[in-house]
Amino acid sequence: METRELRYFVAVAEELHFGRAADRLGIAQPPLSRAISQLERRMGVTLLERDSRSVTMTPAGEALLHEGRAALDAMEAAEHRARRAAVEIAAPRLVISTKAGASSELLAKLLNAYAAEPGSVHVDVTLCPPGEQGRPIRTGRADVAILHKPFDDTTGLDTEELLTEGQVVVLPAGHPLTAKDELRLADLDGLTDLPMPRWPAPDGSYADGPGPEVQSHSQLLQLIALGRTLMVAPDSCRAQLGEGLVARPLADAPAVTTVIAWPPASRSRAVADLVRTATRL
Template sequence: MDDLETRELRYFLTVAEELHFGRAAARLGMSQPPLSRAVRQLEQRIGVDLFVRDPRGVRLTTAGTVLVGEARSALAAVAAAGRRTRRAGLPTRHLVLAVKAGADHELLQALLDVHGADPDGLPVEVLFGEVHEQAAFLRDGRADVALMHRTYDDLTGFDTEDLRTEEQVAILPRTHPLATRESLVQDDLRDLPDLPAARWPRPDGSYPDGPGPEVRSQAQLAQLVALSRTVIVIPRSSRTLQWPEHVAVPVRDAQLATTVVAWPAGSTSPDVARVVRNAVLAAALVSSDAVPTA
């Protein structure tokens, strides 16, 4: 089998996302017949059907589902190679650190301070994102290193170093009866008729079932809690997102959340290694209220 081309992988992924050749062709800015031919040629080269085509529409085969994940990884790797090579060739080199907007503020500030005082450390640009975007930033080369959470994020394909482990808290509207409690357990928050739990997207972008609102950004979540529309359980360090209308209450039996510094597996960059080392040093400076890692 000949090597696959990035162009045909992009064509395939667009059809897989739309499950409609006409809509996929419109997204790609091309007519449908050449797109259909390109996908047929891809199937012939690989030797398996990627789609089931019938009067009811188009759906992925088992092989096609496998190729979706593989193609996304391959295209991200190609994009990463270009972006990281381009940064390495800039007159003034720098590294990009991806973080969740509003999370781990104390740790982030400590890391920037420690790294900034390192005479051999490259300048660091901070790239803020929402939930699960840090993994995408690392995979496609927009970032070199990231602060992520073992409890929530997909760390597949990354090397990691644990920085701190902490309890989780429920962020509640200040006027809610549970906001007066010293602590809670997860059963206290389950099936609240007046306060359904917010639903974060999964790494693939889909949402779990449930009556709570779908949220994607920290700002959206903060306002929904203030409006008494939802409740959320988050790592204690993310309580910096609190508004005056919020109360943070510890959840005793919630799984502990571990913040990690992550970077592409197998990286041999001494500059990335220096950021990782400085992240560990920074974590030691802010770990007085955290649960020690093993």
């Protein structure tokens, strides 16, 4: 299987539309269709069922999509890590990825404690939209990630648990729900005045819905203060809340466990030192 064919298939499988996939790949639709058909013939399986109106995946296609994403990520990771290894000989550094606005207090303590360790290296921080903080570590753009179970996928990564906490809902001050000392998830259902925010997908598009389009954590907090949306987050987010924002515990929301994660193939002394510092804290 060629990398090009796999990339083509993943694009079509994610878009479920040959035209959109072709636009995303920057190629014409006919060669894309031919490449998928050739791949199916060579594999001897049907990956996609298509007619004039729709494209759907077969079980074989779903399996290849899952494995194909991992394979493409692994190839991208190999390239990025090789490039970084070449330029970091003289000035080694670490890159840590995390969700914007999440675990800020914990991360600040970790960075300060690690910087005080003998032999520590410079650490860059990559802030990602929700759900995307695991991607940089899988593609070699980051060495370590701060992830949150059960929401983030840690499959294939080594992890150490750092903190388990409950969740809260952040509301605009003065909203009727702030009159309660504790809320339940059912209290948030059907809140037409505070629809859930919408974050961009990796391609920059937004899902349909009534909630506001959000691009950053600071923008989200401002929209909450203006009474346009709300946020469900770990309890530690209280430390970032300013005037006009109120947090209330969510009694029946699942607990969130913050973990530090790294690729199992890592042999970096700096990564090992950072992880040891995190678990000690």
